[in-house]
Amino acid sequence: MSAQDLITFNIGGQKFTTTLSTLRRHQDSRIARILDGKDTDFKVISGQVFVDRDWTFFKYILDYMRTGQITLPAEFSDYNGLAQEAQFYGLYPLALWVERNIHRSRVEVLELRFSVQETQGFFRIFCSNNKTLEALATRISIFVEHPNLNGNFPHLPQNSSTPHPVPVQRPSHHDMVFHCGTDQLARDDISARFVTIEPDDRKLLNSTNVLGLLVDTLLKDGFRLIDTRTVSPEEKVECYMFERSRNTQIVVLSETPRAEHLRREDTQSQLGEGKKKK
Template structure:
């Protein structure tokens, strides 16, 4: 084409160029068309945004899959679904024993214990897992008095590769509840009463002896015999007789042949000072019943002396077996222990 003529007037030239640009004629004349250039730029920008969204989605999916491996062990709490029962705990609790399966679960190295809907699902007994979690929290095995599934709990400990707990559970005799026996021998003679308390557990006898206090008054002046009328004279506390760690002896009432005219008994938490032997016996039995004892039998030890024997018993919960950190040893020795259990 020939030379293009542009009007000399500057305003007319601008108007003419705008018309040519809007009509797309600049592309024909060899000049780039702004409309075509804008469309190409928009197309390139749209493709860039599409791939950007794809990359963001891929990064989010990767972060979600790696969350239990990288995030779960560092922040927040862990929710476990064990046989349908849900438990919530800190990651540090499950990492008490680094070689256990629960610790491996948090690191993502155990393929069987996986994250499902934000919870770690474990297809095992949920009730027994409660004792497993309690061991991880307290580092001791503490079972209720009516517990009997020792073998099944030991099997669960082996499944989670908590062999320290399994070794403690092997001491079944120490974990079983113990029957505690306590015996009261009671002799009532006119204005006096004599007591001897014997127990199979020395700690129980020590605690009970700490609740019993004997008070005595000096002879002199009139004294009310065989009544629960407190003396107006100052009372002096007397120590209990302790023939052994498993028994103690005391008496109450009046004895004018002794320089101590009357003996009163107080049994905590009751603050009364009783002189009548029958009342003291009733208060002592009431204390034992509140402590979980129940009467098993009664018998007469000596018909001539009229010594009555009352036998009580209660079931003591088993003592907790603590786990000593020294038993854990180094990581090498623990790994050897795991291999030995696996070979068995």
């Protein structure tokens, strides 16, 4: 590769170097047409193409032009700015994708409610991301020792002292409930519920210990505790609020650099319709 195959951009004072072949992959884009020297927004100064735009978005623009995909960090939030820059450079498939994802939430919210009634602890977990809740549910196991056979666990053998697993309950896609502790069924008949949370293999009976392990598990999974409060003082219901930023997002667009089948006019029309709906 010779120096003649390279081109350097000065975007708002920050320099970026790429190849002419990268620009030619997007022949319908505005940025590719700078080669003819007719666009006044692109000025050649000291051998560099100067563009008076925000350079912080240009690295994503250049990534898309090189590979047909962009990697957005977990903390990225300025979709409006990225959409405007994509439109400015004439990369309409990218602009359309950003426009459609502007309002997409990048934060997961999880609420843990905990209460104690006599010798039992009750847990209810809500989460904005049902996939996260499903994954957590697969890691929580409930084991019942000497279960109540009056209809609660008809599928378990009678008079068994060996703990038997029972699933957590899922009232909806966004919550699950379970409880632990002991329950006296008759004068000399006690049922015990143990909880395990993978990868920890301990069977915990005490609800406070289960709460501590559950909070520790969420923190290790990347959640952070943002609030604690008492929801119902009479029923002693404690509420713990967590949130977590989503992982780095890799966006692969179906329109590859060599096969951008979205026409410029059609894409601009769709972008305009999206703005009218807001």
